[in-house]
Amino acid sequence: MPQYKLTYFNLRGRAEISRYLFAYSGKEYEDHRIEAAEWPKIKPTIPFHKIPILEVDGVIIHQSLAIARYLARESGLAGHTPVEQALADAIVDTIDDFMTLFPWAEKNQDVRKQAFDDILTNKAPELLKDLDTFLGDNTWLVGKSVTWADFYWDVCSTTLLSCKPDLADNYPRLLALRDRVQALPAIAAWIQKRPKTIM
Numbered sequence: 001m002p003q004y005k006l007t008y009f010n011l012r013g014r015a016e017i018s019r020y021l022f023a024y025s026g027k028e029y030e031d032h033r034i035e036a037a038e039w040p041k042i043k044p045t046i047p048f049h050k051i052p053i054l055e056v057d058g059v060i061i062h063q064s065l066a067i068a069r070y071l072a073r074e075s076g077l078a079g080h081t082p083v084e085q086a087l088a089d090a091i092v093d094t095i096d097d098f099m100t101l102f103p104w105a106e107k108n109q110d111v112r113k114q115a116f117d118d119i120l121t122n123k124a125p126e127l128l129k130d131l132d133t134f135l136g137d138n139t140w141l142v143g144k145s146v147t148w149a150d151f152y153w154d155v156c157s158t159t160l161l162s163c164k165p166d167l168a169d170n171y172p173r174l175l176a177l178r179d180r181v182q183a184l185p186a187i188a189a190w191i192q193k194r195p196k197t198i199m
């Protein structure tokens, strides 16, 4: 079994999808969380200077979705056919396109709040409607079993709902999908034990 070390801030953020994948697969890993104050010293030492990174036996992989896709493939959660894999990738990218609209690093709280309110009020409905249509009455977003696309929906919607709790009230099927992901025993155990962080 390779030695895995996942480095990120003490946040769910862009590392949580990989933490879900580790939890689900039962693979041991080091969940290395750095303090914001340490970051300026660490940043120059990291290839491409962004986190998360995953070290696999010392090899450094960057980009959160490349890391997660690698872990999903290793654990049979990337989709069972090339078409399912492409669909799972597409759903993850669609959710990620939306998540990257938010000015996460904005320091001015008024500017930040205004931008968040605008995106949650005016842009989220289209994403939710499209995801709901895509899911339909299926149990999982892609294929007949859970994939990392379902995990990504749960991880990202947890953050979105923490900003606007009634965001998905009109989409009971999307909320039920969250419940199904969170009821998977390994995910339920992880959610129970993970550090409580704002994002």
Ligand SMILES: N[C@@H](CCC(=O)N[C@@H](CS)C(=O)NCC(=O)O)C(=O)O
Residues within 6 Å of the ligand: 013, 014, 043, 049, 050, 051, 052, 062, 063, 064, 065
């Ligand atoms: N597309 C990259 C984005 C990585 C990224 O922007 N990471 C942020 C934290 S979420 C970071 O390293 N910020 C510190 C900095 O830029 O100095 C990914 O998904 O990994």
